[in-house]
Each structure stands twice: as structure tokens, then as C-alpha cells.
Amino acid sequence: MSPGSDGRSADTRGELNRPRETLLAITDYRLAFDSFDGTAQVLDGVSLQLAAGETLGIVGETGCGKSVLARSLLRLNPAPPARVVSGSIQFEGTDILTLSEREMRRLRGRRIAMVFQDPVSYLNPLLAIGPQMTDALRGQHAAAREAQPSRAEARARAAALLASVGLAEPERLLASHPHQLSGGMRQRVLIAMALAGNPALLVADEPTTALDVTVQAQVLALIAGLVRDRGLALLLISHDLGVIAASCARVAVMYAGTIVEEAATATLLRGPRHPYAQGLLAAVPDLDRPDHRPRGIAGSIPNLLRPPPGCRFHPRCALATERCRVEKPLLRQVAPGHNVACHHA
Ligand SMILES: Nc1ncnc2c1ncn2[C@@H]1O[C@H](COP(=O)(O)OP(=O)(O)OP(=O)(O)O)[C@@H](O)[C@H]1O
Ligand code: SF4
Ligand SMILES: [Mg+2]
Structure with a gap:
């Protein structure tokens, strides 16, 4: 470019x-x-x-x-x-x-949120995207000593975040593992996670x-x-x-x-x-x-x-x-x- x-x-x-x-x-x-x-x-x-x-x-x-x-x-x-x-x-x-x-x-x-070069290193290959995002979301609330959202609430927020970074069918993505996503999709997932805390x-x-x-x-x-x-x-x-x-x-x-x-x-x-x-x-x-x-x-x-x-x-x-x-x-x-x-x- x-x-x-x-x-x-x-x-x-x-x-x-x-x-x-x-x-x-x-x-x-x-x-x-x-x-x-x-x-x-x-x-x-x-x-x-x-x-x-x-x-x-x-x-x-x-x-x-x-x-x-x-x-x-x-x-x-x-x-x-x-x-x-x-x-x-x-x-x-x-x-x-x-x-x-x-x-x-x-x-x-x-x-302050950070996105890194290699999304693979920051996603657990053994876990579906959904649990990884909901854990991260709930963890952020725990770190801030705020009431944690329920798993269902966190999952709905995760789906909304995936949609906000242009990923179609967020529900299907939440059930997918990192290796089922392309490199660009994985980076979008990480950007979505970075945006979670506003x-x-x-x-x-x-x-x-x-x-x-x-x-x-x-x-x-x-x-x-x-x-x-x-x-x-x-x-x-x-x-x-x-x-x-x-x-x-x-x-x-x-x-x-x-x-x-x-x-x-x-x-x-x-x-x-x-x-x-x-x-x-x-x-x-x-x-x-x-x-x-x-x-x-x-x-x-x-x-x-x-x-x-x-x-x-x-x-x-x-x-x-x-x-x-x-x-x-x-x-x-x-x-x-x-x-x-x-x-x-
Ligand atoms: N944990 C560490 N322990 C010792 N030295 C380190 C550590 N992390 C980075 N460095 C050193 O700091 C310097 C700067 O590294 P850095 O990774 O910031 O470079 P960079 O500009 O990001 O390069 P690249 O474009 O390759 O990513 C290098 O000399 C590197 O060896
Ligand atoms: S200050 Fe550094 S960059 Fe500038 S002329 Fe001297 S050596 Fe070159
Ligand atoms: Mg570098």
C-alpha cells in the first residue's frame, strides 16, 4: 500500500x-x-x-x-x-x-485497549470464541470491582460487539473455535474484545x-x-x-x-x-x-x-x-x- x-x-x-x-x-x-x-x-x-x-x-x-x-x-x-x-x-x-x-x-x-499483531497468540485454540469473550467481559467487571453481568448478558454483549466490527452471524461465530475463522476475522474478534470496555x-x-x-x-x-x-x-x-x-x-x-x-x-x-x-x-x-x-x-x-x-x-x-x-x-x-x-x- x-x-x-x-x-x-x-x-x-x-x-x-x-x-x-x-x-x-x-x-x-x-x-x-x-x-x-x-x-x-x-x-x-x-x-x-x-x-x-x-x-x-x-x-x-x-x-x-x-x-x-x-x-x-x-x-x-x-x-x-x-x-x-x-x-x-x-x-x-x-x-x-x-x-x-x-x-x-x-x-x-x-x-486503554490494545490490539496486537498476531491474533492467534491471544486466542485460546481449545475454546470457542463465545466463552473466551464472555470470560474477558466478566473479568473486566471483576477487575473494576463491579457487579459481573450474567453469562447470558455477557454473551449478548459479545454478539453485539462482533456485529459492531462487521462480523456477520455473530451467534454462529460465538460457537466457533479460532481455527475456524480467517486471519481477518480473528483480528476483528480481537478488536471487538478491545472495544468491550469503551x-x-x-x-x-x-x-x-x-x-x-x-x-x-x-x-x-x-x-x-x-x-x-x-x-x-x-x-x-x-x-x-x-x-x-x-x-x-x-x-x-x-x-x-x-x-x-x-x-x-x-x-x-x-x-x-x-x-x-x-x-x-x-x-x-x-x-x-x-x-x-x-x-x-x-x-x-x-x-x-x-x-x-x-x-x-x-x-x-x-x-x-x-x-x-x-x-x-x-x-x-x-x-x-x-x-x-x-x-x-
Ligand atoms: N522482555 C525483553 N527483555 C529484554 N529486551 C527486550 C524485551 N522486550 C524487548 N526488548 C528489546 O527492546 C528493543 C525494542 O524491541 P521492540 O519489540 O519494541 O521493537 P519494535 O520496534 O517493536 O520492532 P518490530 O518492528 O520488530 O516489532 C529490542 O532491542 C528488543 O530486543
Ligand atoms: S544529528 Fe544525527 S541525524 Fe542529524 S545530521 Fe547528525 S547524525 Fe545525522
Ligand atoms: Mg514490535
Whole structure:
């Protein structure tokens, strides 16, 4: 899929997702993983904001820390080895890093819901969809210390949720086992389960990577529709700029645990300012130009046990100077709503 291939400009999507009050504010968040080999500085001072109803994509190569960041929002990184070094993650005005585990359980799935790449891993192959959904629904009420719905009530709600994500014959699906469903149907089931608690924020980590291109487009359209109709905020993680461009008004580019550029999606696609973002864009095939030869970025992301000093991208950057090798560039505004972390952007 090429950027903007849904036929609408990202600016138009921005209008549809006009921001309201701040929902999520990540400030200078640092997370490390400790091991016998040393400490990997996996997230190195991430700052991001997301308004209610806003859509933000996070893009970057494999190993950049996208999933670790997504899991941080639900405090799902196993600790140890994960260790929060500094920073805060304010969600609806509360720093989730200060919440007790019980308070966190109330938040998960209710205010913040998550959809993962591989639905198979999150569905029990031995159980029909119905019992899995009703257990999850009743479990959410139990975690919030609310009266649990009866099994019949939970099943009716599960059927309604399946219908709301475009699945026909929900009653038949509730009686089916995961292997009887296609990949796209399984992902819709997981999205339905994510919506059960009426979340304010949906975090989707590579939700379509395991699907073929046609089904990918359908699931992205479903997510876009849900975001629009329910006023959900969306944090969509992908290594594919095309997927982000089709779904998000704003995009943050991540490299080796840092945000290196953040802008309206249309702005970034028109003119990325960070050399890494420029490299990512140059690597996307342009279907409208058969003569276009996509170029990859030479080298690979650094070992985060021993990240390069200064700018973490400098060993791969053609523009690197001595300053880049010693001084870490901070994210700074280069135009309204457009931030770049580069000494020479
Ligand atoms: N539980 C863990 N223990 C130790 N290191 C971890 C753990 N989870 C992730 N990491 C490390 O954190 C870094 C970032 O991983 P992450 O999964 O967030 O990358 P990603 O950007 O999501 O990549 P991909 O596009 O492949 O999904 C990697 O170096 C990974 O090895
Ligand atoms: S700070 Fe220097 S090394 Fe880093 S991206 Fe900018 S020019 Fe390249
Ligand atoms: Mg990942």
C-alpha cells in the first residue's frame, strides 16, 4: 500500500480527527532492560502527546522500541528485566507509572485497549470464541470491582460487539473455535474484545502485518471507522509508512528508542527533515512511478547495550559531523506542529 492510498489526504483525516483535550502525555520516558550482559537503554527520553480522538502513528525499523513503548502504556513490559529509569506517562491526568497494580488492571481494556499483531497468540485454540469473550467481559467487571453481568448478558454483549466490527452471524461465530475463522476475522474478534470496555485510547501494534493486503485494507478501514464513530484516540504502530498514512493524521518516527521526527502525516510525507525519516520514505516503493527504485538505509540499528554516543543515528548518517558524535540532538520545533531531533535538519 502506498502512502495516502485511501484516496483522502492526511490533512482531511486531520480535520475528521480534530484534537480535543490532552489524553496522553509521555514526558522524557526512559526504560531499560537489565541482563547479565548489561543494561539496554531501549527507550531513551521519549516525549509524545495525544489528544482525545486524535490519531498518531509510530513508525520505525524493527527493534526501534515501538512495541516496548506500546506495552509501556499498559505497563506490560515484564519487570524485571524492564526498569523505568525516568519520566512520566500521564493518561487522563494521572501518571500511570504511579498506579498500583490493581488500579492498572482497572485501566487496561477499559480506558486503554490494545490490539496486537498476531491474533492467534491471544486466542485460546481449545475454546470457542463465545466463552473466551464472555470470560474477558466478566473479568473486566471483576477487575473494576463491579457487579459481573450474567453469562447470558455477557454473551449478548459479545454478539453485539462482533456485529459492531462487521462480523456477520455473530451467534454462529460465538460457537466457533479460532481455527475456524480467517486471519481477518480473528483480528476483528480481537478488536471487538478491545472495544468491550469503551476505551478512550486504542493502541494497535502492527494489527494488520499478519494479514494479506486486501484484508489489511479492510481491517484498517474498520479501525478508522471505529475511531471516527466512537471518538477513540488511536496510537497505531507499524513499520509500514503506507499503513500509517492511510490511518493517522500525525506520525512520529522512532529510531533506536528515540523520537526523531514528529509532524502531520501529510507534512512528513511531503518533506521529512530528519535523515532517518528521509531514508524511511526513500525505501517506500512508489507505485505511481515504475522507474522509482526504492533505496534502503545502509547499516542497521545499534546494539542498545552499547548505543553510540551523541546522535544514535550518526553511524548510519551521511550528514554526521563531529557534533553529532558527541552531542545528543533534542527534539525541537522546526515549524508549528513539526519537531525534529537533528543538529543539521
Ligand atoms: N522482555 C525483553 N527483555 C529484554 N529486551 C527486550 C524485551 N522486550 C524487548 N526488548 C528489546 O527492546 C528493543 C525494542 O524491541 P521492540 O519489540 O519494541 O521493537 P519494535 O520496534 O517493536 O520492532 P518490530 O518492528 O520488530 O516489532 C529490542 O532491542 C528488543 O530486543
Ligand atoms: S544529528 Fe547528525 S547524525 Fe544525527 S541525524 Fe542529524 S545530521 Fe545525522
Ligand atoms: Mg514490535
